[in-house]
Amino acid sequence: MNREETSNIVKELSGGALTQKEILDRLKTMDNGKKIFFTPMIDSEQQVGAAAVDVRLGTQFILFKRAKYPILDVCEDKQEDIGRYHEKVFVSLGEKLILHPQQLVLGCTLEYVRLPNDLVAEVMGRSSWGRLGLIMSAATLIHPGYAGVITLELANEGETPIALYPGIRIAQLVFYKLLNCESRPELSGTRYLGSVEPSFSRLYEDEDLEIIRALRER
Amino acid sequence: MAHKADLLAALLRTSKESAFYNINRLEELQSKDYPYATSHEFINALIKINKGVLTRIEELDKSPPSSDEDFKDRLLETQRYGQTLGSLHSLLQILELGKREYIPQGMVDLIEQSIISCGSSPKILLLPSYDYNYAYVEVTEPLRNSLKDVLPNIEDILNFAGKFAVFWFPLAHRDNTMLNVLLSHEIGHFLSQERQIVAKILSRLNIDKRKIGEIAEEWLHTKLAAEKKEIQLVDYFGLETAKTQVVRDVVSKVSEQLEELVSDSIAFHLFGPAFMIAIGNYLATSADMNLEPRGYPSSRTRMRFLIEGFEEAKYLAIVKAFRDDKETIQCSAAKTFVGIIDTWKDFIEKEKLPASGKVSELVREVIESSKSILREEVHSVVGAYEFTAKRFGEESFRLIDTIDSFVPPAEIEFEHPADPIAILNAGMLYELTLMENMHEKLKDKELGERLLTIHKLHKLIVKGIEASQTQLKMKNKKSV
Secondary structure (H helix, E strand, O other), rough: OOOOHHHHHHHHEEEEEEOOHHHHHHHOOOOOOOOOEEEEEOOOOHHHHOOOOOEEOEEEEEEOOOOOOOOOOOOOOHHHHHHHHEEEEEOOOOEEEEOOOEEEEEEEEEEEEEEEEEEEEEEEEHHHHOOOOEOOOOOOOOOOOEEEEEEEEEEEEOOEEEOOOOOOOOEEEEEEEOOOOOOOOOOOOOOOOOEOOOOOOOOOHOHHHHHHHHHHHH | HHHHHHHHHHHHHHHHHHHHHHHHHHHHHOOOOOOOHHHHHHHHHHHHHHHHHHHHHHHHHHOOOOOOOHHHHHHHHHHHHHHHHHHHOOOHHHOOOOOHHHOOHHHHHHHHHHHHHHHOEEEEEEEOOOOOOOEEEHHHHHHHHHOOOOOOHHHOOOOOOOOOEEEEHHHHHHHHHHHOOOOOHHHHHHHHHOOHHHHHHHHHOOOOHHHHHHHHHHHHHHHHHHHOOOOHHHHHHHHHHHHHHHHHHHHHHHHHHHHHHHHHHHHHHHHHHHHEEEEEEHHHHOOOOOOOOOOOOOOOHHHHHHHHHHHHOOOOOOHHHHOOOOHHHHHHHHHHHHHHHHHHHHHHHHHHOOOOOOOHHHHHHHHHOHHHHHHHHHHHHEEEEOOOOHHHHHHHHHHHHHHHOOOOOOOOOOOOOOHHHHHHHHHHHHHHHHHHHHHHOOOOOOOHHHHHHHHHHHHHHHHHHHHHHHHHHHHHHHHO
């Protein structure tokens, strides 16, 4: 799903983006049914803007082993093979990760976020980073009830390497209220529930792939 | 002599190769990712040491031996260097296993901060071990001792670390946060040995001289009976010697057991009930609680000491207060927690330790009499930094609400980081008393699902610790 499609869906589903006051109320409320869990909040004055909350870069990354494998093929590779294509890297606070031109890494937010059932959120890159060439390569829609850190697909589209520091404000979350909120279990089951580190793609779990594989066998 | 020179050259070549390959591997390890800067400092030190030994070996090889005597001396020296190189090779495992991927990140700062808060500043490494055990080793002192005659500049090489403490944990349990609380016992060993707490306790203890005399006399009678002799006045000196031996034996056993109990006590003071529950789980699932393994008190004695300390620190009173707050998860947690502690007490008190020899009886007696002195000495080290019952009540009990929402308990309130030890204790409390809540919410049915949820809980706790520490560091820097 590209950024425009995601935004359109969000707009159709939602009653508009939450304002600064609404976001702060949701962050501070003791009513767990309405609360946006967002931890750690280091500086709300700095992070909560007019209609978005800035998120910071976490300490864990997934790097792709570019030289070792010729192709990622979700129809041919098995789930357990995924590990062979990537390596996990930890970068402490105060250290940096260099993102080279045309390199993609998976990072994550420092913050662990849990959304109530009546909100969705969209992750957007900060334009200040975009102007340096750092692109959030796909818009991420955070579903109602999601709990975990948010995986960020970070790509350097510029021509010079970019140093990434954990703890730095890297992206922002815009929250939208759902007009018709379905009743859902308290913790809705999603593939990535409870993640505390970036998650690799689980495209391999898509049921459609079985159909595609069957078609290929014919 | 020519063949002797050839043989010596061959042996020296083997030693030189050994040093060369040690250096090679160390240089490869320089590019690895470690959670501590100490690892790279240690690599550099080991490269210098290996190169120093290589130079000394090369000096032996400069000219052929001049005499048989010279050959023998050089052979001996070659063997000595060979042994040194073997030991240096063994130290590589500290670097091979110390890579970032094997280390629980959340525990790295926590262990370091706990030791620093008690006024020590050693270099620290956390390492996985293939043994199912937690351990502590001081590395640089043995290195200094074994190399001071070989390398005159060893002090300079090792000056990056005054003390260098290595803490080991079971490899597979990297993410088992609640079990890794047991590392606090190893912090206890470090502090106990650095501050010589056991020696201080021993100097304040009285050992019953009458019982020493009885044991010595009985031992002498048994010995003489075996030799078919009768005790006479001339055996007075034998009796005095026997008494000295018994005292030595008792003091040695008491100090070994005290070392463990002191380390337990430090761990409890620093990490609170999370340590008590973790060590209880570990001991009760590892061996017979009544056994007194060599150098250790029985597990039953260790738990009894801890639970007495727990009650003395007024934890139970704090926890019981939550039982009145009906229909909260705190009430439910408090009820189950008190029930589990009561069951532990029952288990420990009802079954007595099996009878053993008179020396063991006396050791137990001395250990019993050491309790208040032990607590005083431990308190003098841990002092103001101990985790308190008040904090357990005010923070840990509050943080279980956050855990119950499947969120890392990083903040005690909006924008305020929680205490990392309070987070650990909240994790312990939740897993021990409320885990079924979580299974129910996630609709866990199969064993695999339930274990995965427990694993996720452990990860939430580590994330909570990491996030609270990050928050604190960034806030502190901002205020500066």
